[in-house]
Amino acid sequence: MQHKVKVTVLDKKLYPELQAQYCAVPESGACPCYNVGDEYIFERYGSADDFWHMGLNTLTHCTGNESLTAGGSKMPHCSEAWDAISRYIYTGLQGGSIMRGWMKDERVMITCCSDGTRPVIFKIERLDYFAVWFEGDLADTECERIRSLLGKVEGVTDVVFRKETNGEFAEVYVEPSVATEEILDAIKGQKSFRIVRVD
Template sequence: MKHRVKVTVLDTLLYEDLQREYCQNPCSGKCPVYNKGDVFVFYREDGKDSFWQCGLNTLVSTNGNPAEVAGGSAKPFCSEAWDAISRYIYTGLQGGSIMKGWMKEENTMIACCSDGTRPVIFKIERIDVSE
């Protein structure tokens, strides 16, 4: 059995009060490289492994400009996001349980990047594919 991992951006949040108080640019706004609804698919097939390219070319759907979305053809995943979700992607690609005992389904995890003023919330799902 092959395994793919689908990553969906559930939300992009903004804490304006924290940006005003702590950021050099107090009006930085929401994350500029992800949009609510962005969908990415990771796979290890046909001699390709999208994990080891940090998500480059994994974008399959966006409401934004594909050239500006991290994970599109122009740039890999943001390092803060990648640090937060890559372990779940890797586990899913291996066919492992992403978060058994915590989430309702062991093939799913909800995680977010570590940007404290504009976090992005991701849903990571292992997809089992019959060969």
């Protein structure tokens, strides 16, 4: 099983009375680096390793100006935010429990950056998936057939197909209880494609 981490900006707070009292620029305003609704995906599979680049190019959905948003193509995550979220991202990428016993789902954490006058609140989620590799290129009809078969497995939440230089694979997103055998059983015996391996 492989793991990604999704980070979502849930909210931005502003405490103008604290900025007026303590900040060198008393009207600094809300954090300019993030927008409510921004989403990021961190990956660590194959040649991808987003963690070691402080999340540069992890922005997948932006509700503001992408070129001015942290984690986009122009700048990595803000250091104050990165200090707060990186430990959870790293844990999730390794398949660990992000916050067992505190959150309803141990794969989720709600946290915020350490800027006390304008904190940004983040939701961090571990996404579990199997990388199912196929021989050769799959036709669109084969992809739809695979997606349909896997969609019948309880605990499969999504199927996304990706092409790499060394082949094509499906990211099969699952609940933690789904075993490799359940994925293989769902698509075995098909003559139009052959599974090479499951990571």
